[in-house]
Amino acid sequence: MPVNDFVIRFANVNGTGSASANYLFAKSIFRMGIPVSPKNIFPSNIQGLPTWYEVRVSEKGHLGRREGIDLMVSVNPQSMKEDVASVKSGGYFVYDNTKKLHDEFIRPDLNYLGIPLMEMANREFTDPRQRQLFKNIIYVGALSALLNIEFPVLEQLLAEQFTGKEKLIAPNIKSLELGINYVKENFQFPLEFHLERRDLVKDKILLEGNAACGLGAVYGGATVCAWYPITPSTSVAEAFENYASEYRVDPETGKNNFAIVQAEDELAALGMVIGANWNGARSFTATSGPGVSLMNEFLGLAYFAEVPAVLIDVQRTGPSTGMPTRTQQSDILEAAYASHGDTKHVLLIPSDPKECFEMTAESFDLAEELQTPVILLTDLDLGMNDHMCEPLVWDENRKYKRGKVLHAKELENMGRFGRYLDVDGDGIPYRTYPGTHPTKGAYFTRGTSRDEYAAYTENGEAYKRNMDRLMVKWETAKNMVPKPQFYQEKNESEIGILFFGTSTHSALEAKEWMEKDGIKTDAIRILSFPFHSSVDAFIQSHKSVFVIEQNRDAQMRSLLMIELGISPEKLISVLNYNGMPITAADIVSKIKSNLQLPA
Amino acid sequence: MTYLRPQFHHPELPKNNIGYTKKEYEGSLSTLCAGCGHDSISAAIAQACFEMNIEPHRVAKLSGIGCSSKTPAYFLGNSHGFNSVHGRMPSVATGANLANKNLQYFGVSGDGDSASIGMGQFVHAIRRNLNMVYIVMNNGCYGLTKGQDSATADEGSKSKSGSVNPFQAIDLASMAVELGATFVAQSFSGDKQQLIPLIKAAMHHGGFAFINVISPCVTFNNNVGSTKSYDYVREHVEATGTIDFVPTHSEITTSYAAGTDTTVTMHDGSKIQLHKLANDWNPEDRIAAASSLQKARAKGEILTGLLYINSGYHDLHATLNTTDISLNTLDEKVLCPGNAVLAEINAGLR
Numbered sequence: 001m002p003v004n005d006f007v008i009r010f011a012n013v014n015g016t017g018s019a020s021a022n023y024l025f026a027k028s029i030f031r032m033g034i035p036v037s038p039k040n041i042f043p044s045n046i047q048g049l050p051t052w053y054e055v056r057v058s059e060k061g062h063l064g065r066r067e068g069i070d071l072m073v074s075v076n077p078q079s080m081k082e083d084v085a086s087v088k089s090g091g092y093f094v095y096d097n098t099k100k101l102h103d104e105f106i107r108p109d110l111n112y113l114g115i116p117l118m119e120m121a122n123r124e125f126t127d128p129r130q131r132q133l134f135k136n137i138i139y140v141g142a143l144s145a146l147l148n149i150e151f152p153v154l155e156q157l158l159a160e161q162f163t164g165k166e167k168l169i170a171p172n173i174k175s176l177e178l179g180i181n182y183v184k185e186n187f188q189f190p191l192e193f194h195l196e197r198r199d200l201v202k203d204k205i206l207l208e209g210n211a212a213c214g215l216g217a218v219y220g221g222a223t224v225c226a227w228y229p230i231t232p233s234t235s236v237a238e239a240f241e242n243y244a245s246e247y248r249v250d251p252e253t254g255k256n257n258f259a260i261v262q263a264e265d266e267l268a269a270l271g272m273v274i275g276a277n278w279n280g281a282r283s284f285t286a287t288s289g290p291g292v293s294l295m296n297e298f299l300g301l302a303y304f305a306e307v308p309a310v311l312i313d314v315q316r317t318g319p320s321t322g323m324p325t326r327t328q329q330s331d332i333l334e335a336a337y338a339s340h341g342d343t344k345h346v347l348l349i350p351s352d353p354k355e356c357f358e359m360t361a362e363s364f365d366l367a368e369e370l371q372t373p374v375i376l377l378t379d380l381d382l383g384m385n386d387h388m389c390e391p392l393v394w395d396e397n398r399k400y401k402r403g404k405v406l407h408a409k410e411l412e413n414m415g416r417f418g419r420y421l422d423v424d425g426d427g428i429p430y431r432t433y434p435g436t437h438p439t440k441g442a443y444f445t446r447g448t449s450r451d452e453y454a455a456y457t458e459n460g461e462a463y464k465r466n467m468d469r470l471m472v473k474w475e476t477a478k479n480m481v482p483k484p485q486f487y488q489e490k491n492e493s494e495i496g497i498l499f500f501g502t503s504t505h506s507a508l509e510a511k512e513w514m515e516k517d518g519i520k521t522d523a524i525r526i527l528s529f530p531f532h533s534s535v536d537a538f539i540q541s542h543k544s545v546f547v548i549e550q551n552r553d554a555q556m557r558s559l560l561m562i563e564l565g566i567s568p569e570k571l572i573s574v575l576n577y578n579g580m581p582i583t584a585a586d587i588v589s590k591i592k593s594n595l596q597l598p599a
Numbered sequence: 600m601t602y603l604r605p606q607f608h609h610p611e612l613p614k615n616n617i618g619y620t621k622k623e624y625e626g627s628l629s630t631l632c633a634g635c636g637h638d639s640i641s642a643a644i645a646q647a648c649f650e651m652n653i654e655p656h657r658v659a660k661l662s663g664i665g666c667s668s669k670t671p672a673y674f675l676g677n678s679h680g681f682n683s684v685h686g687r688m689p690s691v692a693t694g695a696n697l698a699n700k701n702l703q704y705f706g707v708s709g710d711g712d713s714a715s716i717g718m719g720q721f722v723h724a725i726r727r728n729l730n731m732v733y734i735v736m737n738n739g740c741y742g743l744t745k746g747q748d749s750a751t752a753d754e755g756s757k758s759k760s761g762s763v764n765p766f767q768a769i770d771l772a773s774m775a776v777e778l779g780a781t782f783v784a785q786s787f788s789g790d791k792q793q794l795i796p797l798i799k800a801a802m803h804h805g806g807f808a809f810i811n812v813i814s815p816c817v818t819f820n821n822n823v824g825s826t827k828s829y830d831y832v833r834e835h836v837e838a839t840g841t842i843d844f845v846p847t848h849s850e851i852t853t854s855y856a857a858g859t860d861t862t863v864t865m866h867d868g869s870k871i872q873l874h875k876l877a878n879d880w881n882p883e884d885r886i887a888a889a890s891s892l893q894k895a896r897a898k899g900e901i902l903t904g905l906l907y908i909n910s911g912y913h914d915l916h917a918t919l920n921t922t923d924i925s926l927n928t929l930d931e932k933v934l935c936p937g938n939a940v941l942a943e944i945n946a947g948l949r
Contacts, residue, residue, distance in 0.1 A: 030949075031949075201949075203945075203949070204949075205945050205948035205949055206948055206949070207948050215944065218934075218935075218936065219935050219936065219941075221929075221930075221931060221934040221935060223697075223698070223926040223927070223929060223934065224694060224697045224698060224926065226690075226693075226694065247936040247940060248934070248936075250922055253922065253923070254920075255920055255921060255922040255923065256919065256920050256921050256922060257921075257922050257926070257929055257933055257934060258921075258926070259697045259916075259919045259921050259926060260919070261693065261697070261727070261915075261919075263690065263723075264719055264720065264722075264723040265719065267687060267690070267720075268687070268689075268690035268693075268719070268720055268723065269690075270690075271683070271684075271687045271689075271690025271691045271693070271694065271720070272690045272691070272693045272694035272697070273694055274683075274691055274694060275661075275681070275683075275690065275691035275692060275693060275694025275695035275696075275697075275698070276694035276695065276697055276698040276926075276927075277694070277698075278681060278691070278694070278695060278698075279659070279694070279695040279698035279699050279702075279927055280698055280699065280927035280928075281694075281697065281698030281699070281926045281927040283694060283697075283698070297684050297687075298684060298687065301683060301684050391942075391945040391948075392941050392944065392945055393938065393941065394935070394937065394938045394941050395938075396937060396938050398931070398935075399931060400930065400931050432679075433679075433699075433927065434656075434659045434678070434679035434695070434699070434702060435656055435657055435659070435679070435699065435701070435702050436656065437656060438654055438655070438656050438677065439623075439656070439677055442655075442656060442676070442677050442678055442679050442680075443679065443680075444671070444672055444679075444680040444681075444682065445679070445680065445681040445682065446680075446681075446682040447682065447683070447684060448682065455627075456672070
């Protein structure tokens with residue numbers, strides 16, 4: 001078995017402090033220069049239910065999820081049956097042998113490594129909470145010996161974690177040593193699959209998508225954040241608050257150059273965002289599918305009244321409450337056409353934290369330039385898991401693009417102001433902020449039909465002119481939103497694969513895999529909606545295109561068919577909707593089966 | 600169609616202290632029914648702003664949906680207005696206010712907009728003590744959809760078609776007091792002499808100023824047996840003087856003889872002279888205000904005037920410790936931490 005290529009899963013009880021121990025494990029591998037991809041598989045609960053943490057180690061840098069557990073760390077009796085079953089044949093099962101393992105958990109094809117975690121923790125510590133917490137560190141110590149994690153790396157990470165609380169370092173080190181020594185005395189180590197230091201990480205960072213979005217909002221100039229708590233988006237607002245508290249407080253006055261309101265519901269959250277943007281402040285909200293459902297009416301208002309708004313939708317498994325702590329890409333159609341009447345919304349779809357950062361910042365430019373809502377579609381997998389990505393950068397000369405806003409001087413020197421006049425022929429009118437000029441530029445914003453001068457009208461022709469202008473604006477948007485990414489210089493195959501967001505890593509891994517098996521594909525990644533003309537061109541130049549997405553109803557495929565008029569038989573769906581991140585194996589097997597090739 | 604006022608006006612119209620004529624506080628012509636109480640309230644808002652010497656463009660008007668919510672088009676035509684969605688004006692006003700703390704915000708709503716679909720947002724705007732004047736034009740019915748009972752219709756009140764409302768009424772003024780609104784007033788659209796000074800005081804109040812104005816619907820809820828009809832309201836406004844007869848299709852103005860005077864000093868030092876209320880009335884006593892409202896309600900009376908004021912409060916901006924400069928004026932120099940900070944952040948993520 002090759003080094004630096006395996007999957008480890010930790011089966012814990014939530015609320016027992018396992019998260020920081022598991023993170024210590026993943027981060028130490030990252031620090032050894034080896035690509036790592038950790039994923040939380042957690043319940044919608046605070047304490048007592050099963051929770052898992054899965055770490056894929058990949059020398060080749062494959063960061064998508066991989067099925068098949070090589071080593072299970074089982075410290076949750078509740079889920080043990082399922083945990084035993086999920087280990088690959090020939091894999092390892094690390095468990096607490098303080099009590100004897102029941103026969104029903106014995107599989108002849110597994111290697112069992114019993115470590116008396118509870119007994120050691122009880123012997124070493126007296127405080128019950130400490131016993132629980134350090135039990136986790138003991139198994140990290142054991143793993144470090146089994147897998148060859150460098151001890152100084154762990155020491156360094158603990159030193160960083162407990163800066164200012166140095167008292168806690170010694171018991172942590174002690175616990176690591178308990179685990180290490182137990183392995184040294186009782187097992188052969190390291191295991192056949194293990195770690196070896198590499199220089200593959202370079203200057204990459206490990207970051208959660210939600211934190212990157214929050215930081216992107218700070219860099220993008222958001223001053224008003226209105227939100228309502230909902231998994232998995234809550235940590236976007238929290239990150240914004242943390243970063244803003246750090247970097248947005250006026251050093252002289254101690255006052256905040258930002259405002260955050262926890263709204264009474266998602267409707268109010270978006271209402272506040274619209275009010276703030278109407279009044280010239282960059283403002284955003286973060287939510288998930290159920291929140292977007294509630295925000296539909298307001299999205300229609302912002303579209304029709306042409307008010308900028310930024311909405312970060314961290315998708316989770318729907319419909320309804322669905323599986324609130326599992327991932328999905330299932331808000332695509334809801335977001336694209338949110339609200340009654342003829343509406344279309346700009347979507348941005350990042351696939352790693354760096355893009356979360358950049359696209360969040362860019363969404364404020366786009367929303368203001370286009371005077372319309374911009375929805376960033378991420379998902380639970382991207383938002384709430386650490387992802388390895390390139391470091392974040394910011395161009396120091398970058399100026400915010402505030403769009404077509406008339407200020408007092410311009411108003412003073414112009415004739416009659418028409419809020420909804422298409423002066424430049426790009427469908428984007430000029431707007432004014434309240435309070436700009438004593439006699440010019442005031443207008444009435446409304447969700448009702450109005451003429452070019454913002455006066456209420458029920459004249460069908462005026463209404464139609466306005467709706468048509470909104471379509472001109474939509475055409476303009478096509479060349480402003482991020483273009484798709486291609487993974488080949490020129491097309492080389494009759495078969496295309498199309499993917500977006502968090503399906504990207506597994507899709508690219510699948511592409512590589514199929515290529516080895518003699519199936520060549522061209523690849524395109526969608527980064528935004530409306531679709532750039534090159535999306536249509538890509539699809540047209542292939543006999544068939546596999547559309548890889550994480551929902552039941554093939555929503556992206558529908559969107560491509562609706563918007564580009566592509567015939568259904570050309571687009572073949574590869575779908576994953578069990579709430580777990582899509583895997584390369586799944587993609588490969590579905591494509592091969594469609595092509596009637598052996599798996 | 601769009602109604603516009605004639606552009607012609609008298610060359611010597613009186614001006615206020617900052618050089619604006621009353622005309623510059625007007626909006627487009629109202630399309631509401633002739634005699635609608637709401638038009639009187641619009642006129643009172645325009646008059647108050649004129650007398651307060653506020654520059655029209657320094658006002659932002661926000662509303663929800665309904666007859667009342669149309670009115671921001673009918674006053675202060677040189678101010679930005681935002682006719683948002685049904686029941687959601689408070690959130691839009693909250694965002695607007697956060698973006699620019701240096702404008703005067705008027706929120707105009709109705710009983711359907713605030714007491715039914717928008718109850719949640721109304722309550723939370725009060726809770727946050729958003730600095731705005733919030734006027735409910737309260738007629739006890741849904742005028743724009745032809746007169747259905749609203750949640751403020753009194754139990755037993757008869758509709759135009761003769762049906763009797765079987766449900767208890769939501770008393771917005773009582774609720775506002777209960778929720779801790781820092782300024783609560785009640786008035787009658789037909790009582791300009793009371794309403795204009797109330798609006799002025801509300802504008803001076805630095806937090807959430809709520810004015811519940813009973814504003815009869817001449818078309819759908821002005822019948823015998825309705826407790827929101829002109830006749831009923833005139834007869835049941837507490838401690839009023841004589842009531843003038845007013846024909847249905849004309850503007851309504853009443854004037855009262857002034858009662859006992861009380862003076863309240865506001866947070867900015869300005870003063871409110873209170874009339875008509877009993878000698879022992881203390882508008883800074885929240886419990887007394889709540890109790891008086893309940894007593895009046897039990898008697899079927901409508902207590903008007905300034906019911907409660909609290910000058911020792913923090914508005915939302917103070918609570919959030921926002922900078923004194925409007926947030927909408929800050930640019931990337933202030934807002935963006937820059938690449939050096941980002942390099943530090945990257946370093947912490949390795």
